[in-house]
Amino acid sequence: MDVPQVTYDDVVAARKLLTDVIVQTPVIHSRVLSEIVGGPVHLKCENLQRAGSFKVRGAYVRIARLSEEERARGVVAASAGNHAQGVAFGSGLLGAKSTVYMPEGAPLPKVEATRGYGAEVIFAGHTVDMALQEAKAHAAETGAIFIHPFDHPDVIAGQGTLGLEILEQLPETGTIVLAIGGGGLAAGVALAVKQLRPGVRIVGVQAERAAAYPESLAAGHPVMVEPAATMADGIAVGRPGDLPFELIHYLVDQVVTVSEESLSRALLLCLERAKLVVEPAGVAGVAALLDQPHAFDAPVVAVLSGGNIDPLLLAKLLRHGLAAAGRYLAFRIRLQDRPGALAALLGRLAELRANVLEIVHERVGARLHLDEAEVLLQLETRGPAHCDEVLGALRREGYKLIFS
Structure with missing residues (x-):
């Protein structure tokens, strides 16, 4: 081949x-x-x-194989984060100025790490492909060498x-x-x-x-x-x-x-x-x-x-x-708005060995009757079977469960 x-x-x-x-x-x-x-x-x-x-593997090889004259012109790249850090890191080792275009919303630690390795970071567009176009335009305008994140023999x-x-x-x-x-x-x-x-x-x-x-x-x-x-x-x-x-x-x-x-x-x-x-x-x-x-x-x-x-x-x-592993439950539950109702619910969840991560108790709302309250619960469970056990027990005891 x-x-x-x-x-x-x-x-x-x-x-x-x-x-x-x-x-x-x-x-x-x-x-x-x-x-x-x-x-x-x-x-x-x-x-x-x-x-x-x-990413540091390909980025370093690409920059290392540039001539001294090319490295003196600086390098430019586009990345959501990892190629950016590889280019910034490699450029720092090889003495080349680096500019990196990153999409808006790129993860903050990746942005800060890229800057920490010495690169100038410029935000452009909302996708890597949009940032790539801006990086290529920068290279054409300034003479900087474009370091593609994947489509170059040295990077591969x-x-x-x-x-x-x-x-x-x-x-x-x-x-x-x-x-x-x-x-x-x-x-x-x-x-x-x-x-x-x-x-x-x-x-x-x-x-x-x-x-x-x-x-x-x-x-x-x-x-x-x-x-x-x-x-x-x-x-x-x-x-x-x-x-x-x-x-x-x-x-x-x-x-x-x-x-x-x-x-x-x-x-x-x-x-x-x-x-x-x-x-x-x-x-x-x-x-x-x-x-x-x-x-x-x-x-x-x-x-x-x-x-x-x-x-x-x-x-x-x-x-x-x-949640994907069946170890997390989030749902609303409708209660009678009377003293002890919330405490009774939480006590029952404790008996069922469900761990309450977060709770929001609402007593006033357009969807509630005057004698009702609603509780938003986020629970940690031991797995899918435990989820079924908790939900089944609450339903049998007359609690109204709402999933949305």
Whole structure:
């Protein structure tokens, strides 16, 4: 097979460039995922990489291969956060001025980290694709070198070094499952892995709200889609890169999509069971394993591609994950507005061993009769069976439950 512009040798050369720049992140065994899948599952922890994601690999290689004259003109990039940090970090090491365009609403910790590495941050548009257009215009106007987040041979080669590490750390790997946004990571990993171990399956995962690859692969060429809002902002890319698409078309065995609920469940699992903080885009591979546990040939390596997440968003996502896992209940309950009614309800919930996270007691409202009150409850439970037990007990005792 003849794949133009980027080769396995480029990946090997990129690894030499990165020798003293990145860390070789660990591959750790996950007992809980292994039980779910029915065979060994390991996590490749790029959330522990310098600058918090795999993006530093490709960004550094791209900037390092610029001439001194090119680096003197500065570099410009566009990103929702992880590529931004990789570019800022790499530029700082190599002495180049960096400007990064980020979409409005980019996570604050990613913005601040990018600035902390020395880049100038400019907000542009509401999507990565809109920021990309502004970054390209900046490059044309100023002469700065545009550092594409995924559609360049040097970037793909840098990301491919992750595949080399996986095979060295776990030679018996049967399947690698990893997130796809624009496609640089999947393309690079597939290129490296298929050269050394053609039998290893590569499975790409997209958030179903921002899934350009399934439609593009069906059409045989990159297709533009309008990404909907997704918690996986790091992979919310509307159009596959031309070069990554060609490599993924030939080398990646399957591309699947996952829901927002699956992403939040995966994030919760990584935090609770693996003690790893991972951003939503970074857990896409784990989400796919939870959705289709028997669809992957073990041993499986799921790549945790990034760990840069806003703590406030993390708190919200954890609650979302608890709900998706059947461990969180939110509903309204109508009571008679009389002394002791609320205390009796809370006492009954305590007997049922449901933990009250939040409560709002309303005694006046257009929908309430004069002798009624309404309580908004948010409960933590032990799982779906416990949810059913709590709701069933309340209904049998005559409480009126409202879900909205």
